[in-house]
Amino acid sequence: MTTASQRVLIIAAVVLVLGGGLVWLLTSVLRPQSPAGGGGTSAVDLQGWKLTLPVEGDKGNAEEVEPAAVTDPWLTAGPDGSLTFWAPAAGATTKNSKSPRTELISLTDFSAGTDQRSLTASLSVAQVPSDSKDIIIGQIHGSDDIKSVPYVMLHYRNGDIEAEVKQKQKGDEKQTFPLLSGVPLNERFDFTISDDGNGSMTLSATHAGTTQQATAQVPEEFRGETVRFQVGDYQQAESAQGDDDGGRVTFYAINER
Structure with a gap:
């Protein structure tokens, strides 16, 4: 008891x-x-960017989303917070380009060669266009009076990463700076594009513990001009080889400062 x-x-x-x-x-x-399948959210901060899509907007050119937001199927969020950019070769283009893109455009302008600014990113490329095998993954691009002029373009071309710096606002004169070679599809790598604010730029890429860096001068015609960063999937197909032809890139981190 x-x-x-x-x-x-x-x-x-x-x-x-x-x-x-x-x-x-x-x-x-x-x-x-935690939302299933990423829940449409992203660890990459989209604040301070607008988004160009490879579909026609009201004026017949590529549509813009401002402020930038996850927009399926062109920009999707993964469960790890990454962002995947898809740009078909047969998509709509901006007024002054022949290549469709899914690309973020910074809303913060700066003065080329004068302001110290930097863009860093971590990414992997899953698919390249069938013919050119070329995607521009990062840029310093003209803004305001030269908004139609690309300036610094970082390419992933068939596993090679190289930067091109346009020397004149008109014409095709440019300098090329090879950075890395043999970077396979689906392998993560990093890049940095920096305006050092003293008339020079630093361009670098890192893969599998190897970093290659180059220094480029800001060309005379661009010094003091208003420019901005752009980053994403600006695929460079010469012609569409089908609906599924184009570029697909996943970004794990994008930082502008």
Whole structure:
């Protein structure tokens, strides 16, 4: 036969067990849940960017989304917070380009060769256009009065990463700076495009522990001009080889400072 003190201990133990279960239940219900499949959110901060899409907008040219936002199927978020950019070779283009793109455009302008600014990114390329095998993954691009002029273009071309710096606002004169070679599809690498603010630029890329860096001078015709960063999937197909032809790039980090 149990004594009164034993009965008190048994009741206390039952209350403790039930109370612990209730606390667990309340904690599970109230704890914020991670959305399945990324839930349309991204760890890459899209604030401060607008987005160009490879579909026609109201004026017949490529549509822009401002502020930038995840836009399926062109810009999708992965469960790890990454962003995947898809640009078909047969998509719509901007007014002064023949190549469709899914690309972020910075809303922050700066003065070329004068302001110290940097764009860094971590990414992998999953698909390149069938013919050119070339995607521009990062740029310093003209803004305001020269908004139709590309300036610094970082290419992923069939596994090679190289930067091109346009020397004149008109024409095709440019300097090329090879950075890395043999970077396979689906392997992660990093790049940096920096205006050092002193008339020079630093361009670098890193893959599998190897970093290659180049220094380029800001050409005379671009010094003091208003420019901006662009980053994403500006695929360079010469012609579409089917609906599934184009560029597909996943970014794990994008930082402008």
